[in-house]
Amino acid sequence: MRYVDEYRDKEIAQKILRQIKSISKKKINLMEVCGTHTVAIFRNGIRKILPTNINLISGPGCPVCVTPISYIDEIIALSREEDFIITTFGDMMKVPGSTSTLEKEKTDGTDIRIVYSTLDALKIAQDNSSKEIVFMGVGFETTSPTIASAILKAQKEKIKNFSVLSVAKIMPPAMKALLEGKEVNIDGFICPGHVSVIIGSKPYTFITTQHKIPCVICGFEPLDILQSIYMLVKQIEDGRAEVEIQYERAVKPEGNKIALDKINEVFKVADSDWRGIGNISLSGLEIKDKYEQFNARKFEVEIEETREPRGCRCGEVLRGAITPPECSLFRKICSPENPQGACMVSSEGTCAAYYKYN
Amino acid sequence: MCLAIPGKVRKIFDDHTAEIEIGGIVKSASLDLIPQVVVGDYVLLHAGFAIEVIDQEKALEIFRAWEGKVD
Numbered sequence: 001m002r003y004v005d006e007y008r009d010k011e012i013a014q015k016i017l018r019q020i021k022s023i024s025k026k027k028i029n030l031m032e033v034c035g036t037h038t039v040a041i042f043r044n045g046i047r048k049i050l051p052t053n054i055n056l057i058s059g060p061g062c063p064v065c066v067t068p069i070s071y072i073d074e075i076i077a078l079s080r081e082e083d084f085i086i087t088t089f090g091d092m093m094k095v096p097g098s099t100s101t102l103e104k105e106k107t108d109g110t111d112i113r114i115v116y117s118t119l120d121a122l123k124i125a126q127d128n129s130s131k132e133i134v135f136m137g138v139g140f141e142t143t144s145p146t147i148a149s150a151i152l153k154a155q156k157e158k159i160k161n162f163s164v165l166s167v168a169k170i171m172p173p174a175m176k177a178l179l180e181g182k183e184v185n186i187d188g189f190i191c192p193g194h195v196s197v198i199i200g201s202k203p204y205t206f207i208t209t210q211h212k213i214p215c216v217i218c219g220f221e222p223l224d225i226l227q228s229i230y231m232l233v234k235q236i237e238d239g240r241a242e243v244e245i246q247y248e249r250a251v252k253p254e255g256n257k258i259a260l261d262k263i264n265e266v267f268k269v270a271d272s273d274w275r276g277i278g279n280i281s282l283s284g285l286e287i288k289d290k291y292e293q294f295n296a297r298k299f300e301v302e303i304e305e306t307r308e309p310r311g312c313r314c315g316e317v318l319r320g321a322i323t324p325p326e327c328s329l330f331r332k333i334c335s336p337e338n339p340q341g342a343c344m345v346s347s348e349g350t351c352a353a354y355y356k357y358n
Numbered sequence: 359m360c361l362a363i364p365g366k367v368r369k370i371f372d373d374h375t376a377e378i379e380i381g382g383i384v385k386s387a388s389l390d391l392i393p394q395v396v397v398g399d400y401v402l403l404h405a406g407f408a409i410e411v412i413d414q415e416k417a418l419e420i421f422r423a424w425e426g427k428v429d
Contacts (some may be wrong), residue, residue: 001381002364002365002366002400003364003378003400003412003417004364004381006421007393007420012420012421012424015424015427016424019427034360035360036359036360036361062359063359063360077389077415087406091359097379116387116405116406117406117407119388119406119407120406120408139359139360139361139426140359140360142362142409143359143360143405144403145391145407145409146388146391146404146405146407148404149388149390149391149407153390179429192360193360194360194361194362194402194404194409195360197362197370197402197409197410198409224420227420227423227424248413248416248419249412249413249414249416249417250402250410250413251410252413256392256409256410258390258391258392258393259391259409262390262391274364303398311399346359348359349397
């Protein structure tokens with residue numbers, strides 16, 4: 001496949017690796033904050049081939065994992081209402097709420113449908129005009145323009161039975177919270193490639209100017225990841241802290257202006273709860289009042305009291321404070337077949353990646 | 359969840375959608391977020407939307423940087 005296979009060239013990978021080894025002197029922690037990176041790093045065995053002084057840490061980069069339990073409870077409550085159809089990306093089905101999951105609710109007869117795109121949810125709304133169709137608005141900046149686009153289309157085409165329950169999130173404020181929390185020592189960030197396709201490179205500037213920590217926006221193939229690590233090591237060894245773009249074939253410094261305009265048209269920035277991290281100032285996207293007819297929070301439902309799974313240490317895993325094997329549930333009672341926390345549910349969760357590849 | 363896959367634009371329709379070929383499979387996608395696309399472009403496809411055009415020149419830079427390099 002073009003733009004995939006050529007970035008898996010073994011000879012070049014070995015060349016980059018040799019360069020990393022030759023310039024890397026300091027003991028460093030590099031954090032990736034994208035679940036797709038976490039999976040790519042594990043799948044390609046990158047942790048195992050790096051010199052031992054370079055430690056890769058997974059951060060809060062999986063939208064499924066950082067979604068609070070109370071949100072799952074909220075959507076489950078909506079799914080139990082009469083004449084409601086819940087539409088969602090497949091990743092959310094197994095995420096445990098306080099006492100149930102969407103998968104269990106579906107088995108019990110509620111109408112929950114997996115969609116590939118927000119536009120599929122809109123189509124379901126058009127085909128079921130007597131029902132309320134709610135889309136689970138989970139995701140980072142890569143996904144939020146597709147949610148905004150669906151809302152704008154619903155308005156244009158006067159689709160009145162479509163709404164979104166938004167917990168869309170913004171990544172840079174979470175990186176700020178991790179740095180200010182000082183729980184983990186981070187020497188460089190492997191910045192999310194597809195989030196950056198939308199937002200560009202400027203939103204990371206505070207990390208390099210205020211915190212003096214290098215950032216490299218990284219692609220998803222092995223050569224991309226190795227080159228990004230090389231670029232980060234080079235910055236660290238040179239004593240520089242800049243935002244560099246390795247994934248230049250897809251990311252422009254200014255991002256995708258049309259996508260950003262759509263986000264800004266439909267959403268306003270608000271404080272948001274992140275599982276494991278807590279409430280982070282200005283880190284979420286809420287639907288603006290002018291689009292309130294498409295905001296599923298207009299429906300009043302009773303939501304059960306939140307109950308966290310006992311012993312689950314997903315929060316510390318999401319902050320990079322512990323690795324999954326340090327959690328006493330890992331591989332014992334928590335597995336992809338019987339997940340206790342969200343980090344084991346999502347294929348991009350750190351616990352699931354450790355389980356599958358380590 | 360932020361997975362996006364490169365594919366080639368095969369056809370563009372009047373309703374801002376396109377047929378995109380990804381490794382031999384043809385998928386339909388919205389061009390709402392990158393209306394400037396032309397047939398033959400490679401784009402990144404995420405959740406039914408093309409989110410960016412791949413810059414074919416910049417895509418080669420990694421090979422220019424490393425292929426000739428002797429360690």
